[in-house]
Amino acid sequence: MITSRNEAGIAHVLRMLQQEFGKRLQTNPSSCEQHGHTTTWLCNQPPDGVIYPHSTDEVAKIVTLCEHHSVPIIPYGTGTSLEGQVNAPVGGITIDLTHMNQILSVYPEDLQVVVQPGVTREQLNVYLREQGLFFPVDPGADASLGGMTATRASGTNAVLYGTMKDNVIGLELVTAGGAIIRTANRAKKSAAGYDLTQLIVGSEGTLGVITEITLRLRGIPEAVASAVWMFPSVSAACEVTIQAIQSGLRIARIELVDQLTVSAINAYSKLALPEMTSLLLEFHGTEAAVEEQQTSFREITEAFLGEKDSSTVGAEERNKLWKARHNAYWAIRALQPGTQAFVTDVCVPISRLAECVKAAHRRLNDMNLIGPIAGHVGDGNFHCALLFDPEDSDEQSRAEEFVGWLNELAISMDGTCTGEHGIGQGKIAYLEKELGPATDLMRSIKTALDPKQIFNPNKIFSQPVAQGEDGP
Amino acid sequence: MITSRNEAGIAHVLRMLQQEFGKRLQTNPSSCEQHGHTTTWLCNQPPDGVIYPHSTDEVAKIVTLCEHHSVPIIPYGTGTSLEGQVNAPVGGITIDLTHMNQILSVYPEDLQVVVQPGVTREQLNVYLREQGLFFPVDPGADASLGGMTATRASGTNAVLYGTMKDNVIGLELVTAGGAIIRTANRAKKSAAGYDLTQLIVGSEGTLGVITEITLRLRGIPEAVASAVWMFPSVSAACEVTIQAIQSGLRIARIELVDQLTVSAINAYSKLALPEMTSLLLEFHGTEAAVEEQQTSFREITEAFLGEKDSSTVGAEERNKLWKARHNAYWAIRALQPGTQAFVTDVCVPISRLAECVKAAHRRLNDMNLIGPIAGHVGDGNFHCALLFDPEDSDEQSRAEEFVGWLNELAISMDGTCTGEHGIGQGKIAYLEKELGPATDLMRSIKTALDPKQIFNPNKIFSQPVAQGEDGP
Numbered sequence: 006m007i008t009s010r011n012e013a014g015i016a017h018v019l020r021m022l023q024q025e026f027g028k029r030l031q032t033n034p035s036s037c038e039q040h041g042h043t044t045t046w047l048c049n050q051p052p053d054g055v056i057y058p059h060s061t062d063e064v065a066k067i068v069t070l071c072e073h074h075s076v077p078i079i080p081y082g083t084g085t086s087l088e089g090q091v092n093a094p095v096g097g098i099t100i101d102l103t104h105m106n107q108i109l110s111v112y113p114e115d116l117q118v119v120v121q122p123g124v125t126r127e128q129l130n131v132y133l134r135e136q137g138l139f140f141p142v143d144p145g146a147d148a149s150l151g152g153m154t155a156t157r158a159s160g161t162n163a164v165l166y167g168t169m170k171d172n173v174i175g176l177e178l179v180t181a182g183g184a185i186i187r188t189a190n191r192a193k194k195s196a197a198g199y200d201l202t203q204l205i206v207g208s209e210g211t212l213g214v215i216t217e218i219t220l221r222l223r224g225i226p227e228a229v230a231s232a233v234w235m236f237p238s239v240s241a242a243c244e245v246t247i248q249a250i251q252s253g254l255r256i257a258r259i260e261l262v263d264q265l266t267v268s269a270i271n272a273y274s275k276l277a278l279p280e281m282t283s284l285l286l287e288f289h290g291t292e293a294a295v296e297e298q299q300t301s302f303r304e305i306t307e308a309f310l311g312e313k314d315s316s317t318v319g320a321e322e323r324n325k326l327w328k329a330r331h332n333a334y335w336a337i338r339a340l341q342p343g344t345q346a347f348v349t350d351v352c353v354p355i356s357r358l359a360e361c362v363k364a365a366h367r368r369l370n371d372m373n374l375i376g377p378i379a380g381h382v383g384d385g386n387f388h389c390a391l392l393f394d395p396e397d398s399d400e401q402s403r404a405e406e407f408v409g410w411l412n413e414l415a416i417s418m419d420g421t422c423t424g425e426h427g428i429g430q431g432k433i434a435y436l437e438k439e440l441g442p443a444t445d446l447m448r449s450i451k452t453a454l455d456p457k458q459i460f461n462p463n464k465i466f467s468q469p470v471a472q473g474e475d476g477p
Numbered sequence: 478m479i480t481s482r483n484e485a486g487i488a489h490v491l492r493m494l495q496q497e498f499g500k501r502l503q504t505n506p507s508s509c510e511q512h513g514h515t516t517t518w519l520c521n522q523p524p525d526g527v528i529y530p531h532s533t534d535e536v537a538k539i540v541t542l543c544e545h546h547s548v549p550i551i552p553y554g555t556g557t558s559l560e561g562q563v564n565a566p567v568g569g570i571t572i573d574l575t576h577m578n579q580i581l582s583v584y585p586e587d588l589q590v591v592v593q594p595g596v597t598r599e600q601l602n603v604y605l606r607e608q609g610l611f612f613p614v615d616p617g618a619d620a621s622l623g624g625m626t627a628t629r630a631s632g633t634n635a636v637l638y639g640t641m642k643d644n645v646i647g648l649e650l651v652t653a654g655g656a657i658i659r660t661a662n663r664a665k666k667s668a669a670g671y672d673l674t675q676l677i678v679g680s681e682g683t684l685g686v687i688t689e690i691t692l693r694l695r696g697i698p699e700a701v702a703s704a705v706w707m708f709p710s711v712s713a714a715c716e717v718t719i720q721a722i723q724s725g726l727r728i729a730r731i732e733l734v735d736q737l738t739v740s741a742i743n744a745y746s747k748l749a750l751p752e753m754t755s756l757l758l759e760f761h762g763t764e765a766a767v768e769e770q771q772t773s774f775r776e777i778t779e780a781f782l783g784e785k786d787s788s789t790v791g792a793e794e795r796n797k798l799w800k801a802r803h804n805a806y807w808a809i810r811a812l813q814p815g816t817q818a819f820v821t822d823v824c825v826p827i828s829r830l831a832e833c834v835k836a837a838h839r840r841l842n843d844m845n846l847i848g849p850i851a852g853h854v855g856d857g858n859f860h861c862a863l864l865f866d867p868e869d870s871d872e873q874s875r876a877e878e879f880v881g882w883l884n885e886l887a888i889s890m891d892g893t894c895t896g897e898h899g900i901g902q903g904k905i906a907y908l909e910k911e912l913g914p915a916t917d918l919m920r921s922i923k924t925a926l927d928p929k930q931i932f933n934p935n936k937i938f939s940q941p942v943a944q945g946e947d948g949p
Contacts, residue, residue: 114719114828115857157668168666170675171643186915192824193856194640195893196629196679198900198908198937199919203642203675207668224725247586253696253762290725294766352664356586384665385587421667428670436670443658446926447671453925454918465670 007077007462010096014074015053018098021070022056026063029104031055040081040099044146045089046347047430052079052093057104061177061185061216064100068214068459069183071098077462080210082152083125085144087348088429090156090209094463100214102151108132109217116222117174117191122151122215129220138222141166144425145331151215156427157207164250164383165257165289166223168425173206177217181455191219204450209427210461212454226289229257230299233323234306235281235316239263239366241309242282243359246382248305250355254298258287261382263362265340266333269377273336274329278322284382285330330379337377337390344392347401349408349431351415352386352424361418365389365411372403386424413438428465436466479549479934482568486546487525490570493542494528501529512553512571516618517561518819519902524551524565529576533649533657533688536572540686540931541655543570549934552682554624555597557616559820560901562628562681566935572686574623580604581689588694589646589663594623594687601692610694613638616897617803623687628899629679636722636855637729637761638695640897645678649689653927663691676922681899682933684926698761701729702771705795706778707753707788711735711838713781714754715831718854720777722827726770730759733854735834737812738805741849745808746801750794756854757802802851809849809862816864819873821880821903823887824858824896833890837861837883844875858896885910900937908938 022030031037032054041051058064071078077097084091093099106123113136120129127147129140144153144160152158154176159168166172175189188201205212236242242261249256262270267280288298307315318326329336338346353361362378369376369389380387389411391404412422412435422428422435437444444466451458451466494502503509504526513523530536543550549569556563565571578595585608592601599619602611616625616632624630626648631640638644647661660673677684708714714733721728734742734755743750760770779787790798801808810818825833834850841848841861852859861883863876884894884907894900894907909916916938923930923938 112826112828114723115826116723117826157672159666159668163666167643170666170672171639180918184914184917186918187912188915190888190893190911191826191891192858192887192893192896193827194631194635194642194824194858194896196631196895196897196899197893197904197911198679198916199922200629200642200675200679201915201918203672204922207670207672224723226725251586251588251696253698291769293769297763297765352666354584354587354589354663355665356584386664386666415664416662419663421662421664421669423668424664424666425668427668432669439662439669440659442656443660443673444670445656446652446658446673449925450671450676450922453921 007095007458011075014076015096018071018074018076019054022054022067022098026056029057040084040101041092044085045087045431046345047089047092050092050094052099053096055099055101057101059104061179064179064214064216065183065185067098067100068179072181072183072457072459075457075459078214078459079461080151080155080214082122082149083147085146085148086152086156086429087426088431090427090429090464092430094430102149105216111136112191113138115191117219118222119217119219120150121217122149124150126150126153133222137225139225140172140220141223142169142172150218150220154206154215154218155208155210157425159381159425161258161260161381162287163381164259165255169206170203172221173202174219174221175202176205176215178205178213178215180213181457207427209429209464211451211464212460228290228292228295230288230295231323231327232286232299232302233318233326234284234286235279236284236310237281237314239282239362240359242284243382245306245309246284247355248309249302250383252301252305254301255288255290256286256298256383257289258285259383260285260330261380261387262330262333263378266337266377266379269336269340270326270329270333273339274325274332276322276325276329278318278326279316285327333379334390338392340375341392343394345395347391347393347404347408348388349391349411350386350388350424350426351411351420351422352384353415353418353420355385357418357420358382358385361414362387364414368407368410372407374403374407376407384424385420430464433466479567479930483547486548487568490543490546490548491526494526494539494570497538498528503527512556512573513564516557517559517903518817519561519564522564522566524571525568527571527573529573531576533651536651536686536688537655537657539570539572540651544653544655544929544931547929547931550686550931551933552623552627552686554594554621555619557618557620558624558628558901559898560903562899562901562936564902566902574621577688583608584663585610587663589691590694591689591691592622593689594621596622598622598625605694609697611697612644612692613695614641614644622690622692626678626687626690627680627682629897631897633730633732633853634759635853636731637727641678642675644693645674646691646693647674648677648687648691650677650685650687652685653929679899681901681936683923683936684932700762700764700767702760702767703795703799704758704771704774705790705798706756706758707751708756708782709753709786711754711834712831714756715827715854717778717781718756719827720781721774722855724773724777726773727760727762728758728770728855729761730757731855732757732802733852733859734802734805735850738809738849738851741808741812742798742801742805745811746797746804748794748797748801750790750798751788757799805851806862810864812847813864815866817867819863819865819876819880820860821863821883822858822860822896822898823883823892823894824856825887825890825892827857829890829892830854830857833886834859836886840879840882844879846875846879848879856896857892902936905938
């Protein structure tokens with residue numbers, strides 16, 4: 006763990022950047038604070054300056070300068086990460102990539118696009134719509150594609166289209182020494198050496214700064230249909246999900262929302278949905294294929310619940326509910342006005358999901374906590390949004406204790422402490438519990454690729470000691 | 478590049494292994510030679526001994542011993558790699574993993590299986606059949622799953638199901654120091670730290686010995702249908718493929734075979750197929766979905782060629798042709814009895830595929846070489862099997878020159894020098910041309926994870942110098 010600020014180096018680098026970039030370096034406290042905090046529950050640790058490069062060469066220049074003076078670099082997209090990924094615990098320079106927001110090339114025949122890291126997923130999809138193409142990964146927030154790559158983001162339709170892991174073809178990256186490398190060419194598959202693309206996807210800015218991304222696209226499906234089904238229990242909803250996936254149904258989204266989340270949505274969006282565990286589904290394909298999938302899902306559900314106990318909702322409510330699902334975060338916070346939400350995620354093998362969610366419900370009850378659960382059930386991934394009163398330190402510490410307990414439960418079920426939010430600062434202890442000696446390999450890679458430990462220090466794992474420094 | 482044999486270390490390790498493993502260490506020349514050569518065109522470089530461990534702990538013991546004495550280790554599955562991956566250029570010990578061939582656990586609800594590395598894909602699929610499950614990656618040969626993981630193998634149906642990259646969930650690995658690590662738990666997706674699984678997939682035994690693999694499975698599709706279409710040119714076949722993929726057709730296999738390959742198949746399998754560029758297709762899904770896909774493909778083809786110029790073959794010929802496709806290697810070799818085949822692969826963005834294949838045909842003609850081309854056209858990946866008379870050194874060197882030219886052509890088209898065979902020894906120079914400074918990152922990772930350079934030395938890239946040794 007790097008514990009001290011390099012005051013002299015930071016001051017020097019700020020002066021040099023000021024000379025070179027003028028107003029594109031910001032050092033005012035509000036801008037710095039805004040770049041540290043974002044959407045996490047962790048405390049704000051602002052950088053010393055925020056710089057807005059316009060090109061890969063400028064990024065390389067900044068990296069070279071910072072590395073020379075051992076000053077930390079924190080890459081920044083839209084700041085929608087949830088585990089403190091953009092905090093600057095020992096200060097340094099945040100590289101805000103929002104000005105690098107060009108869509109560089111679209112290759113419709115190859116179903117590929119090359120973007121700069123500041124392009125957001127909505128910006129990309131608006132741009133692609135006319136060509137009948139879209140980029141499928143949808144983490145909810147209108148995040149930057151650089152940030153989504155760095156966090157290995159996924160979201161509601163990963164069950165069909167995969168996560169960033171499955172949709173990044175190659176990257177341009179500025180590495181230690183200011184070198185600009187390309188991890189892969191545009192071939193759809195490759196067996197050429199180590200998969201550097203996948204090493205960088207999910208590395209949370211700790212191995213370099215992503216300056217260009219080649220993404221895989223899909224054709225906009227001919228037909229999209231949705232469905233909502235109510236279940237008497239979480240187990241029933243999970244069991245039906247497992248059967249549907251085993252039978253090969255091409256479900257594009259399958260979202261579990263628990264009873265409390267439905268109540269919150271009803272109150273917030275003024276709906277009158279039955280307050281039961283629900284599955285929100287979406288099917289993509291041709292008209293005929295979508296029709297067939299819907300029928301199959303109905304058959305599976307009715308066979309499981311019995312026809313008379315199966316309940317769905319009409320088209321109007323269905324659309325309202327899907328819309329409301331996107332606002333679930335605000336609906337949940339409105340359950341207890343004035344509270345903050347501590348959002349966590351875990352992912353377990355789907356066979357263990359019902360058990361995991363039920364145990365979480367019991368534990369929340371035992372600990373007197375409010376934590377609605379919603380999740381990407383087709384992947385075994387779910388979120389719990391723990392509400393806490395920021396004035397009530399006991400409630401906050403119970404919420405933290407619950408999150409720790411849930412992470413360990415997921416790990417004990419052969420799952421992971423994070424399916425999509427990443428490790429950042431918040432889950433460092435749990436990564437160690439999850440993978441044990443494998444984290445030593447990660448540290449070796451970090452040291453090899455970032456010997457001066459300048460890239461996003463103290464994230465993912467307790468940092469190895471920089472070369473030439475003493476032990477901790 | 479490690480250039481010298483560590484004679485004293487090898488002799489010592491052989492004595493120690495002999496004591497510990499008795500007859501499970503083989504040092505007779507025929508066994509050693511058999512483990513060096515396999516199916517590559519490269520010269521045979523046998524190891525000094527072949528050891529057959531029965532457990533991960535035994536592998537760890539062997540690795541610890543070899544590392545202590547700086548003796549190379551070459552992991553070995555079925556020896557079906559094509560670029561010299563199992564050669565022992567500076568001697569050492571081959572770890573033959575064929576005795577570690579247990580299927581450890583099947584998780585039908587999670588569509589996962591855990592296997593030892595010596596399990597072959599056919600063994601696995603026979604085992605899974607009763608449960609209605611299968612493992613989709615099919616590189617042709619009945620390769621071991623450890624070897625397929627190490628080479629990032631793919632094959633005919635990667636276009637629908639992905640490559641090993643997309644189908645390995647996690648690994649157990651014996652690393653330097655004899656440590657046993659797990660790269661991931663069984664969650665379907667994870668954002669927990671660096672993706673060590675993907676770093677090991679495709680690392681060709683250079684970072685450790687894979688001792689367990691968790692794989693993703695699929696349900697056996699309700700219906701499988703095949704089709705064969707003839708095309709007047711490679712361009713026409715590629716254009717139709719692009720349109721079919723863009724339109725979202727779920728094609729499970731789409732294989733291009735050129736005119737010469739069809740001729741070879743006709744002669745070898747006693748068929749009378751029209752000697753034209755052909756596409757062999759397979760569709761997987763429900764009865765209705767497969768029917769719909771076939772119709773759509775027919776419509777796309779007929780719209781492109783005009784209905785009267787579109788030609789397909791009947792069910793009987795179709796089945797014969799698919800069967801013959803699997804024997805294409807032998808059919809091709811029978812074109813000129815007594816010749817050897819020099820099999821290479823490249824992969825380009827699909828929009829460049831027709832151009833690449835046509836240029837290859839022209840070049841083969843200009844160089845007076847016979848090289849039938851067949852490929853996984855949906856991925857932009859194709860093979861060329863160059864025939865050469867082993868007695869004719871001029872022909873052999875022309876074949877090598879052609880392969881170099883083809884690799885560089887693929888790279889110049891933003892593609893890769895290997896889509897599925899890997900780098901091994903044969904493509905080291907081309908990896909450097911393809912990724913330039915990114916190979917320095919690979920070397921840094923290699924040095925960090927294998928400081929004594931014992932794992933499969935002189936593969937993928939010219940090896941960094943081992944710690945404590947002098948420069949080359």
